[in-house]
Amino acid sequence: MTSGQKKGTFSILVIGIFLGIILWGGFNWALAITNTEEFCISCHEMRDNPYEDLQDTIHFTNRTGIRATCPDCHVPKEWVHKIIRKIQASKELYHHFIVKDLDTPEKYEAKKLQLAQNVWRTMKKTDSRECRNCHHFDSMDFERQESRSADRHEEAIEKGYTCIDCHKGIAHTLPEGYDPGDDAPGGEDEG
Amino acid sequence: MKKIIHISLAAFGLLLITSNTVIAKEDIASLRGTEDLSGASLKATKKKIISQEGGFERSYKQQPPMVPHKVEKYKITLKNNGCMKCHSKKNHKKEKAPMVGESHFLSRDGKKLQKLSSRRYFCNQCHAPQIDANPLVKNEFDGLK
Numbered sequence: 001m002t003s004g005q006k007k008g009t010f011s012i013l014v015i016g017i018f019l020g021i022i023l024w025g026g027f028n029w030a031l032a033i034t035n036t037e038e039f040c041i042s043c044h045e046m047r048d049n050p051y052e053d054l055q056d057t058i059h060f061t062n063r064t065g066i067r068a069t070c071p072d073c074h075v076p077k078e079w080v081h082k083i084i085r086k087i088q089a090s091k092e093l094y095h096h097f098i099v100k101d102l103d104t105p106e107k108y109e110a111k112k113l114q115l116a117q118n119v120w121r122t123m124k125k126t127d128s129r130e131c132r133n134c135h136h137f138d139s140m141d142f143e144r145q146e147s148r149s150a151d152r153h154e155e156a157i158e159k160g161y162t163c164i165d166c167h168k169g170i171a172h173t174l175p176e177g178y179d180p181g182d183d184a185p186g187g188e189d190e191g
Numbered sequence: 192m193k194k195i196i197h198i199s200l201a202a203f204g205l206l207l208i209t210s211n212t213v214i215a216k217e218d219i220a221s222l223r224g225t226e227d228l229s230g231a232s233l234k235a236t237k238k239k240i241i242s243q244e245g246g247f248e249r250s251y252k253q254q255p256p257m258v259p260h261k262v263e264k265y266k267i268t269l270k271n272n273g274c275m276k277c278h279s280k281k282n283h284k285k286e287k288a289p290m291v292g293e294s295h296f297l298s299r300d301g302k303k304l305q306k307l308s309s310r311r312y313f314c315n316q317c318h319a320p321q322i323d324a325n326p327l328v329k330n331e332f333d334g335l336k
Binding site for chain 2: 058146147148169170173174175176177178179180181182183184
């Protein structure tokens with residue numbers, strides 16, 4: 001290897017590292033921006049409907065002053081799952097820009113059951129992964145819970161229920177067409 | 192002369208009224224306490240809803256049972272009724288909750304309905320959660336048991 005070749009390899013390496021930092025950093029930066037509540041509610045569909053809906057619930061205001069924002073519940077934290085979710089989000093862009101089937105509160109209301117069921121299905125499939133970013137059975141002190149809650153949580157651990165089996169409609173109001181009285185907790189009827 | 196009688200009668204009446212109100216003021220304690228009328232009323236103390244295992248006893252027959260637990264998390268909207276999560280026909284056994292009474296499934300003509308009658312839909316119109324507060328006025332009501 002001549003000294004000229006050596007110099008060439010070296011400069012390619014330096015440029016590569018530099019470009020790598022810029023591109024990778026930029027990618028992560030862009031990803032982080034799309035992962036903020038501000039970004040989510042920059043679309044009026046989100047701002048006027050689910051965000052409005054969230055504000056009445058305990059995930060928005062509560063005794064201890066902790067707030068869950070949209071991505072806390074709707075975007076996975078682990079990198080691979082996060083990227084998959086981000087790619088799936090292109091469908092949301094498609095509906096926003098091209099189909100436009102959620103652009104009025106009436107249209108949103110009409111589709112709300114279907115949208116909710118999509119989220120419930122995903123939560124069920126992932127064993128309520130996003131809930132468990134904050135809520136762990138391991139960190140729950142059953143002694144401090146109401147007896148009913150403690151009993152049901154113990155049962156849930158035993159039988160392998162997942163959060164969303166019982167806790168539907170806790171961060172958004174329930175959609176029309178869903179009857180809480182018909183949905184036996186745990187997903188099965190033992191009554 | 193007539194005029195004088197009129198005036199003195201009026202004065203007498205006025206005296207009676209004012210003396211009466213003075214008496215009333217001394218004898219009857221207001222719920223407001225000694226707070227001056229023109230001032231702001233005392234801030235209400237915050238009371239929490241009480242949970243009582245086994246429920247509250249009824250004061251009289253056919254009294255709508257009072258709610259022995261917190262209710263903030265359960266919403267009743269036109270679209271769905273959060274109370275039904277536990278008190279519905281389907282879920283009540285599993286949740287160990289009392290079922291909605293059969294009377295709640297009757298139309299006003301006494302016809303049996305599949306769904307909760309709309310007359311009975313808004314649970315908290317009759318079933319009230321309770322807070323741990325002493326009654327403001329003593330009540331000696333004793334219902335038929």
